[in-house]
Amino acid sequence: MKYIDEAIIHVSAGKGGDGVASFRREKFIPKGGPSGGDGGRGGSIFAIADRNINTLVDYRFARMHRAKKGENGRGSDCYGKGADDIVLRMPVGTVIANAATGELIADLERHEQKVLLAKGGAGGLGNLHFKSSVNRTPRQFTLGEPGEELELKLELKVLADVGLLGMPNAGKSTLIRAVSAARPKVADYPFTTMHPNLGMVRVDQNRSFVMADIPGLVEGAAEGAGLGHQFLKHLTRTRLLLHVVDIAPLDENVDPVREAKAIVEELRKYDESLYKKPRWLVLNKVDLLPEDKREKICKKFIRSAGWKGRSFTISALAGEGCKELTYAVMAYLEQAPADENQEPAKLASPPAEEPGDR
Template sequence: MFIAIYSKHLMKYIDEAKIHVSAGDGGDGAASFRREKYIPKGGPSGGDGGRGGSIFALADRNINTLVDYRFARIHRAKNGENGRGADCYGKGADDITLRMPVGTVIANAATGEIIADLQRHEQKVLLAKGGTGGLGNLHFKSSTNRAPRQFTPGEPGEEFDLKLELKVLADVGLLGMPNAGKSTLIRAVSAARPKVADYPFTTVHPNLGMVRVDQNRSFVMADIPGLIEGAAEGAGLGHRFLKHLARTRLLLHVVDIAPLDQTINPVREAKAIVDELRKYDESLYQKPRWLVLNKADLLPEIEREKICKKFIRSLGWKEKTFIISAISGEGCNELTYAIMDYLEHESAKQEE
């Protein structure tokens, strides 16, 4: 069942691809002389070669997957035309523009060097430059060389193997074990409608939701597949998508405070998530992180506060904590307003 679910959705959300880009070569310059009636001593007339086509990447907010580049891996621009006689210059080749999702990181596959990070709509970057056209012999005419036969060939275009990696752009990222209620939370506070079910690994690709707090106040929340112990070494699905949390400004660690399975220890699971985060990326571990205790509606009301305090004490947690029920909406408003205030405060500090 797990493999079937994963393969079904893999085609819908592709966040990595490798492509080959090859810019066009410049056309060769020509060595030619005028041969016209009544002009017995026509001079050099060889034109320059045309410029080869270049390849660009363009960020497009209307695209949210790299799936096209899984099937179209080779992108080759045309060569420029060669120069001709009678002062005819070769025609330059058209450039190629590859439209990619905002958030795509483009790296040289051979060296790992980052070529571009597409962070805003309509951002355009050069991936491979087309070759310059060669010079025709008319450029070599001088008072001492009236019949030059020199010309230069066109320059070759650049050619690279590139790795594309999509990192979603979100202000807040959700992390936690499968079935912690992350998808239910993002459904409760935004218009996103990820799949929700009572079995693990329901989420198999990142979901983004716009959370509107007031008319002109909003932020983007990202839900990634749940992590399990050993995720940093490749277990489960979540490790593939942890990179999507790299751009977030705040992480919400969602914990199922009332697991139906009595053998599950929420404290041990919460610590395991923190350990996996640190193993995967220290910078991700250092990000601001709040604790969200979900499914509080399943706890006896008279014992709710006691159980939550015991959990926080056992976890050794000293940062902000919120107790919510995503399914009923209890505590969700307070959480979203606190997030909005925090993000605005951080933005104001950066502007100072």
């Protein structure tokens, strides 16, 4: 199934039924009085979050959603029937906004969360509401109110604790396969990941977190190059970013330091709040380095990149270092609320001393 994370839909709530002017016509009751009933309310349109849905594909092809109008009132004090409401089930993580104004209407953050999108019109009043001691035969009634009508933009942002970012073929998909049951496509060519993948990483019986893998970024992604810019929004809900770097590129002309800095710059251009998120460095594919030179090469990269935060060396393919990484992430997430305001680590100019936090 194609992954769809954006859609535009039109919702139209139902009109309320009209009230009616009517009078009782019964034998032996010559002055029965007014008996016009009210109109029924129009149907409303609701959205409800459903964790069993993971794409907005249904709304890409079914854009019009109209609720029915309420029944009109009738004589003999008969009220019109209210119309049924429409419930649109959407993935958890869907953000709903007014397409015309950009105003946020709802953010579906939890399963079964229900929000009103368009309210149905109220039913009109029958003439029985207008009778009084001086108006014994009222002929007034009111019409039903129109329902709300909106054009909405739906945007899905996946819910994950940890997000992976990096250049194509940095090994992000291999890493999420190594630490979770997720099975994204892995191949030896760029852009094998075409849409976000989620994996549940379980470190102990009752300790786990959700990891998100998005398509690789390239330089110029914020201006539209490559695929990753379309999916960076999926990292906005994460609490920690893991910057995965291919420390042993097959192409000798590729400079891992330059690529790593380019990724950070793309984050800054795309969203300042995403750029400021806590971020760790993960040097992947160390199994391709000579064993006696691994530590030296990794330290040189950290020094050249000016990395000032936590860093890890792993081989996602061989599983080396992955367990230590997941346990460190779990420990961070468990104590992160107390440190939410801490400044994230950054790639900067080379520091005077080697960072010791490895």
